[in-house]
Amino acid sequence: MxxxxxxxxELADSLLRESGLLANRPTWINLRQLIHDASSExxxxxxDTLTHTLLLALLSTSEKSAERTGKLGSxxxxxxxSPLEESFIELLKQLSSDDLTTTLLPQIYCSDKRGSxxxxxxxxxxxxxxxxxxxxxxxxxxxEQTDLINLxxxxxxxxxxxxxxxxxxxxxxxxxxxxxxxxTEFRHILFGQLPQKPLLPDTATIAAPxxxxxxxxKESLNLPALEDQNAVLELQTEDxxxxxxxxxxxxxxxxxxxxxxxxxxxxxxxxLSSLLxxxxxxxxxxxxxxxxxxxxxxxxxxxxxFLSDSETRGKPPANAGKLPTYWTDSATREKITERYLAADKxxxxxxxxxxxxxxxxxxxxFEDALNIRPDHTxxxxxxxxxxxxxxxxxxxxxxxxxxxSLDPKFRHANLMLARAAAxxxxxxxxxxxxxxxxxxxxxxxxAEEYANFLHNTGKKTRLxxxxxxxxxxxxxxxxxxxxxxxxxxxRSSANEKIRPVAARNRHIHKHCRGNLHSGNEHxxxxxxxxxxxxxxxxxxxCGAPDFTTSDGHAL
Amino acid sequence: xxxxFEDIVExxxxxxxxxxxxxxxxxxxxxxxxGSSSGEKFITQGNMPEFYSYLAQHDFRYSLSVSNVSFGDxxxxxxxxxxxxxxxxxxxxMYRLYVxxxxx
Numbered sequence: 001m002x003x004x005x006x007x008x009x010e011l012a013d014s015l016l017r018e019s020g021l022l023a024n025r026p027t028w029i030n031l032r033q034l035i036h037d038a039s040s041e042x043x044x045x046x047x048d049t050l051t052h053t054l055l056l057a058l059l060s061t062s063e064k065s066a067e068r069t070g071k072l073g074s075x076x077x078x079x080x081x082s083p084l085e086e087s088f089i090e091l092l093k094q095l096s097s098d099d100l101t102t103t104l105l106p107q108i109y110c111s112d113k114r115g116s117x118x119x120x121x122x123x124x125x126x127x128x129x130x131x132x133x134x135x136x137x138x139x140x141x142x143x144e145q146t147d148l149i150n151l152x153x154x155x156x157x158x159x160x161x162x163x164x165x166x167x168x169x170x171x172x173x174x175x176x177x178x179x180x181x182x183x184t185e186f187r188h189i190l191f192g193q194l195p196q197k198p199l200l201p202d203t204a205t206i207a208a209p210x211x212x213x214x215x216x217x218k219e220s221l222n223l224p225a226l227e228d229q230n231a232v233l234e235l236q237t238e239d240x241x242x243x244x245x246x247x248x249x250x251x252x253x254x255x256x257x258x259x260x261x262x263x264x265x266x267x268x269x270x271x272l273s274s275l276l277x278x279x280x281x282x283x284x285x286x287x288x289x290x291x292x293x294x295x296x297x298x299x300x301x302x303x304x305x306f307l308s309d310s311e312t313r314g315k316p317p318a319n320a321g322k323l324p325t326y327w328t329d330s331a332t333r334e335k336i337t338e339r340y341l342a343a344d345k346x347x348x349x350x351x352x353x354x355x356x357x358x359x360x361x362x363x364x365x366f367e368d369a370l371n372i373r374p375d376h377t378x379x380x381x382x383x384x385x386x387x388x389x390x391x392x393x394x395x396x397x398x399x400x401x402x403x404x405s406l407d408p409k410f411r412h413a414n415l416m417l418a419r420a421a422a423x424x425x426x427x428x429x430x431x432x433x434x435x436x437x438x439x440x441x442x443x444x445x446x447a448e449e450y451a452n453f454l455h456n457t458g459k460k461t462r463l464x465x466x467x468x469x470x471x472x473x474x475x476x477x478x479x480x481x482x483x484x485x486x487x488x489x490x491r492s493s494a495n496e497k498i499r500p501v502a503a504r505n506r507h508i509h510k511h512c513r514g515n516l517h518s519g520n521e522h523x524x525x526x527x528x529x530x531x532x533x534x535x536x537x538x539x540x541x542c543g544a545p546d547f548t549t550s551d552g553h554a555l
Numbered sequence: 556x557x558x559x560f561e562d563i564v565e566x567x568x569x570x571x572x573x574x575x576x577x578x579x580x581x582x583x584x585x586x587x588x589x590g591s592s593s594g595e596k597f598i599t600q601g602n603m604p605e606f607y608s609y610l611a612q613h614d615f616r617y618s619l620s621v622s623n624v625s626f627g628d629x630x631x632x633x634x635x636x637x638x639x640x641x642x643x644x645x646x647x648x649m650y651r652l653y654v655x656x657x658x659x
Contacts, residue, residue, distance in 0.1 A: 314600075314608030316572075317642050321614070323569050327640055327649035336649050338568070341620060341638075348634040348653065349622040355655075356626055 004038045009048070012055055016087055022058065022094045035059045050079050051088040064098065073103040079121070080107050080114035083205040092125050100127055108151075111141035116150075116201035123153035123198035131155070131163040135170040138182045145282065148182070150198045152189045160190050202278055343373035350382060359386040377403045377410055384416050393420045412437070415446055418453075427457050438470050447474045560658050563621055563633055570618030570640060574598045574610040581617060613641045631658035 011034060015027040022028055035056070047053040054075045061068035072095070079088060092100070105127070107118030137151065155163050164187045171183040200206065279286060327336040334340075350365035363386040369379040384400035387393070397420055400413045418433035434450040437443070451474050558581075576583035576598065584595035585603075600607050620636035633656045640649045 314604075314612055316611045316614050317645075319614075319642070320611075321569055321572070321616075324647040327647045330648050330650045336651075341568070341636075344636065345620055345622050348620075348636065349624060352622060352624040352632050352634055352655075355632065 004034065008034055008038075008056075009052065012052055015055070016051070016091065031055075031059055049085060049088070050075060050082060051085050051091055053078075054088060054091050058095075063096070069099065069102055072099055073106075076103045076118075076121075077107060077114070080110070080117040084117065084121075084200075086206065089121065089124050092121060095125075097127065100125060105129065108137055109140045113201070113203035115141055116144065116147050117204050119147050119150045119154075120198050120201050120204060123150040127154055128156045129154045131159050131166055134163055134186070135167060135183070138167070138186060139174070139176070139179045142178065143182050143186075144201070145185075145285070146199045146201050148186050148189050149195065150201075151186065152194055153198050155190060163187075164190055199281070202274055202281075339372055343369040343376055343379070346372065347376065347379050347382070350379075354382070354386075357389075359389045362386050363390070375406060377406050380406070381410065381413055381416070384413065384420075388416055388420055388423075391423075393424055396420050409440055411441060411443075414440070415449070418450075422453060422457075427453075427459070431459075435470070438473070442473050450474065560631075560633070560656065563619070563635055563656060565621045566617070566619040568618045568638065568640065570616040570638065572610075573615040573617065574607050613643060615639070615641045629658060632656070633658075 008031070011027050011031045015022070015025055015031060018025040018027060047056060054072070057068065057071035057075055061071060076092075079085075092104070095103075100122070104118055104122055104125070107114050108122065109115060110118065134151070134155070143151070167183040167187055171180045174180045174183065323338075325337070328334075329336055346365050346369035350362040350369065353359075353362035353365065363383060366379045366382045366386065369376050370383065373379070380399050380403035384396040384398075384403065387396035387399060397417060400417050400420070403410050403413045404417075414433040414437035418430040418437065421427070421430035421433060430453065434446065434453065437446050438450065447470075571577070571580050571582075573582045576585070578584070578597075583597055585598045586596045588594045588596075596602050598607050598610060616639070618638045618640070620638060622634040622636075623631065625631045635654050635656055637652045637654070638649055639652075640647060642648070
């Protein structure tokens with residue numbers, strides 16, 4: 001058995017040195033014969049390298065068989081976890097594209113080092129993949145710059161534009177910002193200058209070429225003689241030699257000092273070399289990153305935030321729980337002091353008395369509020385309101401005018417002034433205040449009150465002199481009032497069994513020729529658009545304030 | 556949140572902190588998912604660390620301004636001003652909300 005193994009390794013090394021397709025190489029037949037005669041499982045059980053394991057899998061299985069796919073998949077997966085062997089990559093190149101597609105490409109989806117190594121191997125082997133497949137690879141996992149460069153080797157040169165277009169469309173529909181960034185970066189790489197050959201991922205290492213040692217010398221395998229090293233160097237492929245030549249002095253020095261034949265390196269040395277390599281390969285990107293970060297920190301003062309705010313985050317501020325000089329109202333931006341709050345309290349207590357129409361008590365509290373805060377417009381308004389109700393018209397007028405002097409747009413102060421003026425029979429002043437109030441806001445209740453005021457003071461014709469928009473607004477309000485009244489009357493009519501319409505004393509409206517009723521109820525039946533209000537009679541259709549019936553009755 | 560009419564009393568500024576609120580105040584406990592006191596949760600660093608940090612960082616507090624008038628025969632009204640204050644960008648801010656609470 002030992003002899004068979006030795007023979008296998010010797011023949012395998014010969015085969016790997018030969019050129020041409022595997023099946024056409026002279027040693028291929030001999031190896032196939034050897035595997036046929038011996039048990040492949042016993043050889044595979046203690047294969048020294050992945051290259052030999054891969055070769056054994058190829059020799060012991062038939063093309064396109066499931067067994068071959070399974071064995072190749074297993075070997076390639078192991079290869080993606082181990083230091084790479086140059087001879088293994090060379091052997092991979094001999095595999096059919098079908099075998100590589102089913103065994104190597106699925107490893108690219110892995111998010112750990114297997115994915116990085118798989119894409120590197122695929123690039124080294126020279127696989128090309130369909131343009132539509134790239135978006136799926138790019139969304140499968142996070143991508144390092146090195147991996148993206150290696151992935152770009154899998155794009156056929158003639159299909160670069162197509163891949164870019166597909167990725168541009170995919171980016172437009174992509175929800176994830178990370179994936180969009182991957183698409184964009186990959187497109188930039190595609191149209192940029194690609195390196196001459198794929199880049200070795202940071203997580204991968206190249207194993208020194210394997211030299212078969214007979215079992216009796218196995219102890220000396222870890223401490224190779226100088227002659228062995230020379231022999232190994234001679235076995236390096238042209239690609240590898242050029243790769244070493246292309247490297248910087250740092251990595252070249254590392255290569256020279258690495259003990260050849262011993263794949264195990266001290267962890268610190270490996271980490272340091274990886275770091276140096278990372279810095280070396282991303283020198284420009286790191287410098288740009290450093291520059292941008294510095295500018296950002298200087299511009300935003302975030303460094304200060306890091307130093308100070310991070311310490312206080314989650315802790316109450318120094319002045320927590322202390323009574324401030326003032327607060328800022330979050331809604332009105334007013335300055336709120338303790339006096340402000342005290343005045344507010346008196347004001348609200350006055351409002352409580354108003355709920356029970358206790359004007360005198362309320363007035364005292366509103367005046368208290370005003371003493372604390374002389375600019376309390378609400379308190380001034382309420383003082384005017386209370387004084388109006390206790391018939392102190394002069395006092396009401398003073399307070400309300402003061403409120404308006406502080407805030408000319410204060411609502412309802414003019415209405416109160418109009419009421420006070422009306423109560424003193426100063427109709428002209430009342431009209432002025434009604435008009436001012438309606439100019440401030442089109443309040444239906446104010447409009448109705450104004451209309452009633454004009455009606456009660458016999459100044460129906462004065463409506464014509466009003467500005468068109470106020471007149472129109474009053475008409476609308478009154479039409480709603482009339483409609484509401486009609487509905488109310490209809491309901492009451494239904495309940496009270498009213499006399500038939502024919503039996504009533506009916507008249508015809510001279511404007512719209514609609515039916516009128518001159519009993520206790522005023523109007524029941526009008527043509528659409530004509531309108532009468534029982535308190536203030538006005539035809540909506542013609543706008544005539546007088547409402548005389550065709551037979552001379554004035555309702 | 557329910558509270559007996561008599562218990563609505565003045566809480567002068569700067570008020571009571573919403574975080575680490577003492578038991579028996581509006582926010583102590585903050586939530587109770589069960590029917591018993593075992594499910595009570597206070598806004599503490601241990602119970603709700605992120606919420607606690609936010610409230611503490613801005614020193615969220617509440618105070619109550621209560622005006623009370625009694626009209627006799629048990630007819631009583633309280634006007635309650637709920638004043639929520641906090642510190643934002645080194646500025647003392649306040650949000651005010653007023654409600655009337657009748658006794659009947």
